[in-house]
Amino acid sequence: DVKVTQSSRYLVKRTGEKVFLECVQDMDHENMFWYRQDPGLGLRLIYFSYDVKMKEKGDIPEGYSVSREKKERFSLILESASTNQTSMYLCASSFGHQETQYFGPGTRLLVL
């Protein structure tokens, strides 16, 4: 079974703090994705990565950065958290050219 894990299920941060969300997958998948999910808006892609040290902007990259130093690990960084970044953050991975993405359990982030 594919396993995608995320470092925290719930996180509360203050405005201006730097926030790290980490995602690890154990299936040697090349592709990894970070989404945020807000009610009524579905999943919106923040960043994705096709390979180690490679990253591509998604639809809403502003205010975020990512790091992929190892194949199994993809980190999302909020440089200076703001209240409008309060959301559910979902990490996903997929293999090569396959479309099916497998998701982690999500991190619910609250920025006060």
Add this chain to the structure above:
Amino acid sequence: EDKVVQSPLSLVVHEGDTVTLNCSYEVTNFRSLLWYKQEKKAPTFLFMLTSSGIEKKSGRLSSILDKKELFSILNITATQTGDSAVYLCAVSVRYQLIWGAGTKLIIKP
């Protein structure tokens, strides 16, 4: 702009009813359409459809794709309270997925 639209946004039915969820899309470079189920956690994969007219089935769930009219439906027969969830539709464009907003399905006992 690539777009995936799901309807209805929410649906409340009684246990035992049959429901049909809709997903329409307008995208360039269509590769496949995927359905996911999301309870209070991560979305879990249900089906991937690539060819028109071929039904995919898993227990009480089934889905079909119409590439001419650009839509898919997800049917759930003899619904159970455990089917309560948000059902997400996504279209694969190259290596990315374009997501609909989801249909929230509530099954009342």
